[in-house]
Amino acid sequence: MIVAANFKTNKTRKETVEYLKELKTIDFENVKVAVFPPQTALTEDDLIGAQNAYPTVNGAYTGEIGLEQLNEFNIKRILIGHSERRHILGETQEFIAEKFNFFKENGFEIFYCIGEPLEIRKKGIDAVIEYLKNQFRGIDLEYEKLIVAYEPVWAIGTGVSASIDEIRATHAEIRKFTSKPILYGGSVKLNNIEDIIKIKNVDGVLVGSASLDVNVFKQMIKKAKENK
Numbered sequence: 378m379i380v381a382a383n384f385k386t387n388k389t390r391k392e393t394v395e396y397l398k399e400l401k402t403i404d405f406e407n408v409k410v411a412v413f414p415p416q417t418a419l420t421e422d423d424l425i426g427a428q429n430a431y432p433t434v435n436g437a438y439t440g441e442i443g444l445e446q447l448n449e450f451n452i453k454r455i456l457i458g459h460s461e462r463r464h465i466l467g468e469t470q471e472f473i474a475e476k477f478n479f480f481k482e483n484g485f486e487i488f489y490c491i492g493e494p495l496e497i498r499k500k501g502i503d504a505v506i507e508y509l510k511n512q513f514r515g516i517d518l519e520y521e522k523l524i525v526a527y528e529p530v531w532a533i534g535t536g537v538s539a540s541i542d543e544i545r546a547t548h549a550e551i552r553k554f555t556s557k558p559i560l561y562g563g564s565v566k567l568n569n570i571e572d573i574i575k576i577k578n579v580d581g582v583l584v585g586s587a588s589l590d591v592n593v594f595k596q597m598i599k600k601a602k603e604n605k
């Protein structure tokens with residue numbers, strides 16, 4: 378069972394340090410907890426992963442960080458393929474696959490995000506799976522440190538998660554491609570985490586806005602543990 382927090386472009390280094398201290402007051406037995414803060418808040422801590430990095434040790438990539446910067450904090454976990462990077466930052470599947478392979482070669486635990494936009498969802502499950510298959514291009518779906526995160530774009534930050542039936546059906550299809558853990562993400566909140574975590578082939582959740590309040594996130598971890 379995996380419960381992960383993606384802070385996106387929220388929180389300072391100081392706030393992140395305080396958050397982690399408070400978060401660690403709960404018992405992490407039977408649950409893997411991961412926290413993805415902004416790059417300025419990366420610290421040496423087992424829970425921390427990077428939201429992004431460039432597939433390079435170092436070099437001339439203005440505004441990016443590479444392996445050298447992650448190594449300073451002993452960071453061995455990364456998010457790749459998040460829809461905000463695909464759609465807002467324009468990352469192509471080819472580039473995402475390059476990133477995946479670089480961080481795989483460097484032994485990172487990779488939270489690999491996939492998810493369809495609303496116009497695809499409206500066409501039905503077959504169109505969704507076809508779309509997701511394209512997001513698996515160039516990705517080793519049996520990489521031992523892979524964690525897949527299914528995050529429908531239309532459910533991210535909208536307050537409306539996918540329905541239980543939609544999650545069940547989509548995760549069952551994704552399961553045909555990988556034996557690795559599959560997380561659901563997209564408006565996971567304190568009031569729906571129990572129902573989501575109970576679904577077959579849901580091995581955890583990736584939480585955005587609801588994770589920003591550490592007390593809420595702590596309760597979400599407890600509910601996830603109690604219900605799986």
Ligand SMILES: O=C(CO)COP(=O)(O)O
Nearest residue numbers: 383533534563564585586
């Ligand atoms: O994108 C997400 C996590 O990566 C989900 O964000 P929200 O939980 O805010 O919908």
